[in-house]
Amino acid sequence: MAEGGFNFNIVIVGLGLIGGSYAMALKRLNPSSICGIDVDENSLKEALNMGIIDQGFTDGKEVLKNADLVIIALYPEKIINFIKINIDNFKKGAVITDTCGIKEGLIDNINSFLPDDLDFIGGHPMAGRESKGIKVASKDIFNNANYIITPTERNCKENVMLIEKMAKDIGCKKVINISPKEHDRIISFTSQLPHVIAVSLMDSDLIESDIETFTGGSFKDATRVAVINSELWSELFFLNSDNLIAEIEKFQKSIEKVKNAIMLEDKCTLKDIFESATVKRKKMV
């Protein structure tokens, strides 16, 4: 592994919103080389035209042989497939990372077949957009975002530090190391549950054509992420379903409690819940 600065060869796998944004942000750091792999030749052409990759490839056979750092910006199942198919193509000592929103099952699966001379480090930039594809990619998605890294005992400390450095250099505000298990538990509450709520709210009543007239900010805010990439989020939900179901059920108990307080005109209970929610929410920026 080349040390210091960005004197190494980077390969980004999957030139969509996230992969394209990595390419844009990393290209500016002048790495030795930056190449892209995508099954879609149009995305490769687009990335070449944008000047954010040096070369594009539709598979990993040739380019992975020289890659020091491989960033896989695919959906979870496809990350595993990509590594399996290319298991003999990686350079010895290469650092492989990903960008997806679930970690424990993914990392266990990959580590079960990864040779000792390859290091897979789970990464999750808390950045995204409602749209997809390289055309909406932007280096700015990382600005002020948090970047979660989920190292395991198998990982080489130096390689973890490389991913930390990369996260900061592309603009992330804060980099946090946490176990894959803890990541998945917390994320099921802080990210997956709000998505479940947003789609459930959109689904829960007929929307009159001019409903917008009757919405202040609260409805729009609560449903912003109801514009959802259904392929990606079904997969993320299924792969973290134990945690997510537990969080949904806690939320169901909570809303049932609020409902009962309203039905019974139990002002005392309702005010306790409101005041506690207010205090908790004010602590967040």
Added chain:
Amino acid sequence: MAEGGFNFNIVIVGLGLIGGSYAMALKRLNPSSICGIDVDENSLKEALNMGIIDQGFTDGKEVLKNADLVIIALYPEKIINFIKINIDNFKKGAVITDTCGIKEGLIDNINSFLPDDLDFIGGHPMAGRESKGIKVASKDIFNNANYIITPTERNCKENVMLIEKMAKDIGCKKVINISPKEHDRIISFTSQLPHVIAVSLMDSDLIESDIETFTGGSFKDATRVAVINSELWSELFFLNSDNLIAEIEKFQKSIEKVKNAIMLEDKCTLKDIFESATVKRKKMV
């Protein structure tokens, strides 16, 4: 009732966030006079210092006698009490309006004792802030907001048009007339339910001290209105509980459906819900 322009005497009752904001926005239109009533003398002093009222009063005895337009920016129960107490103080032909978030029960109650020579017209500016009090008042809260008016057969058309004109002149984007009953039904879905969800979400799990590190925009957006005025919103929920309970229960069915699809790994159902939610949400700006 004085016609045209703003050649009439305005009284604003309750100089909090909303009442104070009305005073600021209306003062700029140069009405014949604009006075404030508030039980809190500090709020009156503040409004006088800000130059947004001509005179302040702690009750309505004197000032209501000359008031052509009375805007009551109090909580629902206090609106009714204020009108009852001052029933003999209003000028004949005065137009009385309010600003609160529920309508049917309030208007029925007021109309049951209001003399024929007074006209109460329900109004609901879709504007608010998480904070309260005159110090956070701003004429800008009306900018691009929608303003709902809920006329009944009892209302004089000319007076309804006056409230419409006022709403536009203080900066509202769109003014909508709708029945009190329909208002309460729609608002229970578009405004009250998102507030119930926000507080329930804050209440539903232990919040680790550094949870903010793990939140992208979705959690913050979904809980923005969890910073809630507990006195006001308990009252609004109780006074619209039939509609609100019905909406909570529809939402509960909806989230149960999503939960079951996740448990059963029923990708087909989940994708249908996601895609429908995406289409509906994209229609909103």
